Amino acid sequence: MAVYTEVSDEELSAFLETYDIGTVLSYKGIAEGVENTNYFLHTTKGSYILTLYEKRVREADLPFFLGLMQHLAQKGLNCPLPVNNRRGESLGRVAGRPAVIITFLEGIAVRRPTAQHCGALGGALAKLHLAGRDFDGHRPNALSLEAWAPLFAQAEAQADTVSQGLAERTHRELASLGASWPRGLPSGIIHADLFTDNVFFIGSEVSGLIDFYFACTDAFAYDVAICLNAWCFEIDGSFNLTKGRAMLAGYQAVRRLDADEIEALPVLCRGSAMRFMLTRLVDWLNVPPGALVKPKDPLEYDRKLNFHRHVKHAREYGLEA
Amino acid sequence: MAVYTEVSDEELSAFLETYDIGTVLSYKGIAEGVENTNYFLHTTKGSYILTLYEKRVREADLPFFLGLMQHLAQKGLNCPLPVNNRRGESLGRVAGRPAVIITFLEGIAVRRPTAQHCGALGGALAKLHLAGRDFDGHRPNALSLEAWAPLFAQAEAQADTVSQGLAERTHRELASLGASWPRGLPSGIIHADLFTDNVFFIGSEVSGLIDFYFACTDAFAYDVAICLNAWCFEIDGSFNLTKGRAMLAGYQAVRRLDADEIEALPVLCRGSAMRFMLTRLVDWLNVPPGALVKPKDPLEYDRKLNFHRHVKHAREYGLEA
Structure with missing residues (x-):
């Protein structure tokens, strides 16, 4: 659980302007994800997660991961869907880090499964x-x-x-x-x-x-x-x-x-x-x-x-x- | 920014059952608040923050703070409104900590104000x-x-x-x-x-x-x-x-x-x-x-x-x- 990278207001605004996801109403760093920094993002169009990839994820692997999520979501699996920006790309950069916006999934991670x-x-x-x-x-x-x-x-x-x-x-x-x-x-x-x-x-x-x-x-x-x-x-x-x-x-x-x-x-x-x-x-x-x-x-x-x-x-x- | 206290599923469920705020759809620890632990809570009835008070807040002061927020919200100020549980009380306990559920406020904290x-x-x-x-x-x-x-x-x-x-x-x-x-x-x-x-x-x-x-x-x-x-x-x-x-x-x-x-x-x-x-x-x-x-x-x-x-x-x- 951690927010490794702080994103400035200006950087966030500039990044979000490259997407067609409405106006931001709130965003919060979330204490989840050991490998990456995640922000919960609520806009006039819905709820999203902004993920900044930290060093442990190899940038060269990102197209594989993002393509896989898009494939699985298309197949009807409930997994986060990477959102494309206005140029049709899912992978961008914020605060010097590779970054994506993915759809927010409802649900609760159970700590003690039955x-x-x-x-x-x-x-x-x-x-x-x-x-x-x-x-x-x-x-x-x-x-x-x-x-x-x-x-x-x-x-x-x-x-x-x-x-x-x-x-x-x-x-x-x-x-x-x-x-x-x-x-x-x-x-x-x-x-x-x-x-x-x-x-x-x-x-x-x-x-x-x-x-x-x-x-x-x-x-x-x-x-x-x-x-x-x-x-x-x-x-x-x-x-x-x-x-x-x-x-x-x-x-x-x-x-x-x-x-x-x-x-x-x-x-x-x-x-x-x-x-x-x-x-x-x-x-x-x-x-x-x-x-x-x-x-x-x-x-x-x-x-x-x-x-x-x-x-x-x-x-x-x-x-x- | 920190989540100091982890709340188990069972504790959370038991606590939320004392409220009339619908079924939980998701909750996330949020990396905000230096003094307390905060969870973002989304239910079928709306969005809330669950706050667990850590040691730095004196428990005896909580009725003052909660009463003040209720007073200010009633006066039309945009501040979090402590939600009363089914017994009409705003202050409860989770994971051994005093805890409240407050309404979620939209908006963004600017880091570099103009x-x-x-x-x-x-x-x-x-x-x-x-x-x-x-x-x-x-x-x-x-x-x-x-x-x-x-x-x-x-x-x-x-x-x-x-x-x-x-x-x-x-x-x-x-x-x-x-x-x-x-x-x-x-x-x-x-x-x-x-x-x-x-x-x-x-x-x-x-x-x-x-x-x-x-x-x-x-x-x-x-x-x-x-x-x-x-x-x-x-x-x-x-x-x-x-x-x-x-x-x-x-x-x-x-x-x-x-x-x-x-x-x-x-x-x-x-x-x-x-x-x-x-x-x-x-x-x-x-x-x-x-x-x-x-x-x-x-x-x-x-x-x-x-x-x-x-x-x-x-x-x-x-x-x-």
Whole structure:
């Protein structure tokens, strides 16, 4: 949560004049989004979000992300629609940053999802996978298997200061993942970061998916694994099988997992836990002085990884045979 | 800018059920308000702000602030209206904090006001002073003359680490202010913190005044002095006489300053600069580790104070004779 870049009145006015979205009635910096600066914008024509991309998003990737959102919105998925300016472009610049205006989505991000939320999320995830099939953009997953060893190299020397034995555990696990990582699974556009803050609900229905800035081309089942990790564990670290069952059933009602995907699910869950453990660990060890964002606990994902090591079959996540 | 207190879904739902404001469609933490946590709340009935009061606001003062806002809104002033819950009370509790729901005001806080903005602000300030005359609440100004020596005592030993000679300058000035501080000026409800972030505009019209949590009973002209300091200096420290003239003319068009108030304006400007220099200095020297809020520069107000030392007459602020 943070506003990294302050926008002056003059800059904002000049930027908004390049759009046909009416007169601004109010705007507020919103305490959301770890990667970017977001302003809520209310105009005589509606509600929007102004996003300024901070350094962590590669500018060269923005056309992919924006094109994807436009594609998915056209397919009827509830995701933010980048608004074109008067020149027909969605990407502009404010305060020295690449910036876009996207439509505002109603809904509430639940912090403690119920099984019902998990079921709805499973369905929305499958719809996203189907809606992305005919998108012609392509972006390799920059945080998959090949990225993990270099990430770990940044943190290895200090890993045991975070948890005794973490370096050794991670080494062993990286070797095991390298040997068993599945190839050739059904692939396409995945969200790759569908945590609870990126899913809006109205009641128990999904009203929107946001934050596509990790979206990439990878195995659909890897996205399922990310969601199992993000949605189906309790705060005490236990896996809630009822939630897992609801999510997987919700997913399968829209898109059935094939036999290879089902078999790969435990190793994909381990891999996805490794990915978030590692990025969190690097952030944890590199908190800049005066940081506005509290780093997330890498050990949460170390514990999840350990859970998955003992899983033999996707049934243990709640998959109905 | 900060969200100090995270509110869980369950707590929020339970709290909102005590109100008759419809179903929540979205809520977002907003990066505004140095003292409190604010959420933007959109429901089927309208837009609101949920405010959670953090430690700096004394809970015993809340009925005064809320009663004042209700009084001013009734008088037609554009200020947030605290919404009563089903039991007819405006003050509740969320996440262990006193909390209220207030109506949302449209408008934009200008960061670099023009003379036109200053003129409109002067008029709005005078209307506030008039609207508050028949409010029967009373609250002494806890940050006036008597508070400055104890505040300075907290910072004196380290003052010269911030600026060479600051301790000595402040000592001399406090003695001078004590000897010349005006008594018996026309008094009533003042806002006491009407910085640019607390005033919303649509175009060049004032659409709302917010953040009444320093409001108190004190000399009206002291509020004028606070606004001269907050609105009429340029970033380079120079006083913009055109802005001062516009503000004072805007004020006088609604409420005329009397001869005593005019005579007292230079010393009131010095006093108000002292008040903000001192609270900023104490904050500057006491930034807690991991603070989310960047402290404001006390020396900005030390420089303003120095400007006022050379002012002989309110004409130098732009007052038309």
